[in-house]
Amino acid sequence: MAKAGPRAGTLRRQLSADVRAALVNAAIAALRETGYAGASAREIARRAGCSQALVFYHFGSVNDLLLAALDEVSARRMASYRGLLAHATSVTALAAAARDILTADLDAGYVRVLIEMITAAHAVPGLGDQVAERLQPWRELTEQAAMSALGRSPAARLLPPGDAARALVAGFLGLELLASLDNDRAAALALLDRAGSLARLLDMLAGLRLPGRKEDR
Amino acid sequence: MAKAGPRAGTLRRQLSADVRAALVNAAIAALRETGYAGASAREIARRAGCSQALVFYHFGSVNDLLLAALDEVSARRMASYRGLLAHATSVTALAAAARDILTADLDAGYVRVLIEMITAAHAVPGLGDQVAERLQPWRELTEQAAMSALGRSPAARLLPPGDAARALVAGFLGLELLASLDNDRAAALALLDRAGSLARLLDMLAGLRLPGRKEDR
DNA sequence: GTCTATACTTGGATAGAC
DNA sequence: GTCTATCCAAGTATAGAC
Numbered sequence: 001m002a003k004a005g006p007r008a009g010t011l012r013r014q015l016s017a018d019v020r021a022a023l024v025n026a027a028i029a030a031l032r033e034t035g036y037a038g039a040s041a042r043e044i045a046r047r048a049g050c051s052q053a054l055v056f057y058h059f060g061s062v063n064d065l066l067l068a069a070l071d072e073v074s075a076r077r078m079a080s081y082r083g084l085l086a087h088a089t090s091v092t093a094l095a096a097a098a099r100d101i102l103t104a105d106l107d108a109g110y111v112r113v114l115i116e117m118i119t120a121a122h123a124v125p126g127l128g129d130q131v132a133e134r135l136q137p138w139r140e141l142t143e144q145a146a147m148s149a150l151g152r153s154p155a156a157r158l159l160p161p162g163d164a165a166r167a168l169v170a171g172f173l174g175l176e177l178l179a180s181l182d183n184d185r186a187a188a189l190a191l192l193d194r195a196g197s198l199a200r201l202l203d204m205l206a207g208l209r210l211p212g213r214k215e216d217r
Numbered sequence: 218m219a220k221a222g223p224r225a226g227t228l229r230r231q232l233s234a235d236v237r238a239a240l241v242n243a244a245i246a247a248l249r250e251t252g253y254a255g256a257s258a259r260e261i262a263r264r265a266g267c268s269q270a271l272v273f274y275h276f277g278s279v280n281d282l283l284l285a286a287l288d289e290v291s292a293r294r295m296a297s298y299r300g301l302l303a304h305a306t307s308v309t310a311l312a313a314a315a316r317d318i319l320t321a322d323l324d325a326g327y328v329r330v331l332i333e334m335i336t337a338a339h340a341v342p343g344l345g346d347q348v349a350e351r352l353q354p355w356r357e358l359t360e361q362a363a364m365s366a367l368g369r370s371p372a373a374r375l376l377p378p379g380d381a382a383r384a385l386v387a388g389f390l391g392l393e394l395l396a397s398l399d400n401d402r403a404a405a406l407a408l409l410d411r412a413g414s415l416a417r418l419l420d421m422l423a424g425l426r427l428p429g430r431k432e433d434r
Numbered sequence: 435g436t437c438t439a440t441a442c443t444t445g446g447a448t449a450g451a452c
Numbered sequence: 453g454t455c456t457a458t459c460c461a462a463g464t465a466t467a468g469a470c
Contacts, residue, residue, distance in 0.1 A: 008244050012415065015453085016454095019453080019454085023439070028433075034340055035290070035336065035337075035339050035340035036254070036342055037254050037337075040444080040445055040446080040448095041445075041446065041447085042444080042445070043445095048334065050455090051453075051454060051455055051456080052446090052447095053447085053454075053455070053456085054445095054454065054455090055447095055455080056446080056447060057446085057453070057457065058447080058453090060444080061448095062445090092307075095335055108414050109301065109332075112339075116249055116336070116398070117396065118394050118398050119252065119332065119333070119336045119394070120252075120254075120386070121397075121398060121449095122252050122397050123251055123252035123254055123255050128400070131398065135398070144453080158411065158414050158415055158418065159411055159415065160267065163408050163411050166392075166395065166404060166405075166408055167388070169391070169392030169410055170388060170392045170394070170395050170405075170408075171384070171387060171388060171391055172391065173390065173395070174386070174387030174389065174390035174391030174392075174394075175383075175387045175390035175391075175393050177332065177336070177387070177390050177391075178331075178383065178387050178390070179336050180339050181335050181338060181345060181348060181349050182349055183345070183447085187383060188387075189384075190380065191271055191380050191383055191384055191387075194375065194376055194377075194380050198373050198376065203376065214224060232435085233435065236435080236436085256463085257462080257463060258463075258464065258465085259462080259463070259464095267436075267437090267465095268436060268437055268438080269464090269465095270436075270437070270438085270465085270466085271435080271436065271437090272464095272465095273464080273466080274435070274436080275435095278464080278465085279463090279464075280463095309460060
């Protein structure tokens with residue numbers, strides 16, 4: 001997280017890193033609670049308890065700080081969920097994991113941060129590519145999860161993992177938007193429970209058909 | 218569209234209505250192309266070719282103009298799609314209609330307008346309820362479509378129309394977000410083609426099971 | 435009804451003291 | 453590295469001429 005740090009790890013350097021971390025955390029909170037428009041240098045500095053000038057000293061511009069905040073969110077998500085998804089080897093397990101993940105994301109506001117940056121990217125020139133870059137690892141993780149869940153079942157023919165991943169990510173984003181609008185995340189979670197039931201059906205069908213197939217030598 | 222208009226429909230009144238309409242159209246275009254943050258009174262007036270002061274004269278505030286723009290978008294969507302969805306009496310037909318509708322929405326930028334307002338509602342106090350109000354008819358239309366598509370098939374047990382409608386709306390929003398980010402709507406449409414294949418499977422399953430049921434007297 | 439001009443506010447970014 | 457002070461741009465909203 002430190003910029004370079006080759007020489008002696010002095011106290012000053014440590015304090016400076018603290019400020020950077022505080023600014024990033026404040027930026028995440030501001031994005032989540034007041035949106036991109038409300039995430040101004042002044043607002044973020046107020047939350048971090050420091051001067052507004054430090055935003056520009058440490059990050060160059062507000063946008064670059066917000067991108068650093070998005071990086072941090074991505075890193076946290078990856079650390080938490082990679083393990084959760086690694087063992088989802090059935091559609092049922094994938095649906096259950098998706099439910100846990102959405103719950104955590106809604107609580108932590110990670111999806112909100114993502115949505116704010118995606119929406120802002122539409123208006124701010126050049127931001128789109130940088131946001132897309134940071135979304136990419138997440139999409140890959142989702143695709144991998146879809147692959148291990150669908151496995152070699154016939155469902156993979158009807159819905160390739162790439163498409164499944166896109167649908168899952170889009171679903172997360174859309175559900176968060178609706179949940180934030182009516183301030184009701186229970187409905188979103190109920191929907192994922194339904195998905196769980198459908199997943200069990202899919203796994204059953206896969207189980208019925210798999211033995212009858214005659215490929216893979 | 219006119220405010221009241223009880224007396225003689227003079228030329229002046231007509232011209233005034235034209236300005237109102239021009240402002241609403243300019244607001245829609247601004248929301249679509251520059252987002253909520255870029256949809257300022259100055260920008261909208263520039264697009265409408267009139268003075269910035271007229272925004273406040275006719276609509277009182279920028280937010281109220283943007284809500285009028287959302288009303289107009291809702292009205293146009295309803296007029297176009299109600300007929301399209303009325304005859305979707307199978308999941309396959311529903312998927313096909315959804316594909317046509319998403320294509321039209323992406324081209325016209327209607328979903329974009331909606332997303333901008335939903336996202337803004339998160340930050341602007343009091344806006345959420347007004348946006349939710351305007352989203353309601355759309356949700357009802359979608360639910361009705363889901364009902365007529367699922368009909369009395371067993372799928373309706375696993376996925377009630379209300380949940381199906383929520384999933385559809387969330388999917389539209391999420392797909393538009395992703396499509397705008399990578400500037401690629403082909404991927405979103407390809408996904409809906411996949412949904413079409415799955416829908417055919419669902420209809421087949423429903424057809425297999427329906428004859429064997431013994432209720433509804 | 436429509437315009438120009440302006441008061442007021444907020445935000446990005448920099449300068450310079452410490 | 454961190455602060456205060458400041459410049460400049462852009463936005464909302466209103467006043468007043470026409």
